[in-house]
Amino acid sequence: MSTTLRRGDEQDLGTLLAFFDEAVAWMVARGQPDQWGTEPWSANPKRVERVRALIGSGELWIAELDGVAAGALIVSDHADEHVPTVDEPERYVRLLITSRALAGNGIGSLLLDKAKDIARADGIELLRVDCWAGGGGKLVAYYERNGFAKSGTFTVKGWPGQVLTQRVTV
Numbered sequence: 001m002s003t004t005l006r007r008g009d010e011q012d013l014g015t016l017l018a019f020f021d022e023a024v025a026w027m028v029a030r031g032q033p034d035q036w037g038t039e040p041w042s043a044n045p046k047r048v049e050r051v052r053a054l055i056g057s058g059e060l061w062i063a064e065l066d067g068v069a070a071g072a073l074i075v076s077d078h079a080d081e082h083v084p085t086v087d088e089p090e091r092y093v094r095l096l097i098t099s100r101a102l103a104g105n106g107i108g109s110l111l112l113d114k115a116k117d118i119a120r121a122d123g124i125e126l127l128r129v130d131c132w133a134g135g136g137g138k139l140v141a142y143y144e145r146n147g148f149a150k151s152g153t154f155t156v157k158g159w160p161g162q163v164l165t166q167r168v169t170v
Contacts, residue, residue, distance in 0.1 A: 001066050001105065005114055008060035008072065015062065015069045016051050017042040019097045026100040034159075035132045054095050061114055063098075063107045071098035073111040075118050082156045083130055083163055091119040091168075093129035112146050119168045126165065130154070133162040140164070 008015075020041035028038050041047040058076030062069055074095040079085070083092075093115050098107045119127045129148060131139045140150065140162045148164035155161065 071107040090126040133160040
């Protein structure tokens with residue numbers, strides 16, 4: 001199987017929404033609706049606009065496995081407003097999402113490596129990401145396996161979040 005990365009743009013909105021819809025269905029099937037709810041993102045105009053705004057917030061990269069969209073990454077120079085700020089330049093993973101149908105192919109790790117490459121190319125040593133801290137911490141553990149360390153928490157309307165940090169050698 002061949003994995004490639006390509007720059008994305010607003011034309012990839014449908015692809016990202018399909019990833020979110022697939023993830024919601026997968027989490028609901030597992031009995032974990034707390035992260036993103038139970039309804040498809042593509043059916044909620046506010047969430048569609050949120051994804052559209054995310055696309056415009058940084059560099060979008062799409063991973064393709066044998067020509068099929070398998071994951072997406074958005075890297076920005078800043079975090080969302082709910083995340084504590086830092087006093088140094090950073091690159092922030094605003095979105096990392098992969099197709100559940102193609103899980104187990106290392107797509108997420110490949111995209112995180114791309115985020116590190118972006119930070120490195122920009123001469124930035126700090127890479128951060130945040131994620132849902134619920135669900136027994138499985139998502140947090142995923143980022144830790146990919147070289148990130150816990151660095152702070154936040155809560156937005158009862159949604160527990162974990163901020164993680166990784167230092168990148170430039």
